Amino acid sequence: MEKIKVLEEGKIYKFSYDIHVNSELDSKISKQIKLLGESIRLLTNNPARWEIAILYENIPLSWKRQDFKNNELIKETPCINSASTEEIVEIYPDIINFKLAQEIVKYRKNVAPIQNIEDLKRIPGINDQQIHWIADFSRAIS
16 A cells, blocks of 8 residues: 655645646646645545545745646746736736736836735735735746
């Protein structure tokens, strides 16, 4: 029997998965997570069936999505520190408007690259909902 890998609480892990549609690769998602805890419970003995629950929190600005068509990469989540104003708006167009995207570009050019939520909070005109979406659905590293 193969040993279950032991995960360490408090450690940061890369979490990734593939999404297939009609047996064809549609998207790859990856992000970093911090392990808060885990629970393993034996459900039945014959055959042995286990329930494993993993409690984690997302690491902000670590989300990366890649979309594919015919196994070719067609689109990727932009990096908040290198994306154009238009690409930043594409992260979530209903939440991030052109004016805010301009402020993000201005901040990273004039102040510093965005590395965390505190940096996002310093951008003029940004609200909590916008911070949430940028932190959860963009990345700060290329």
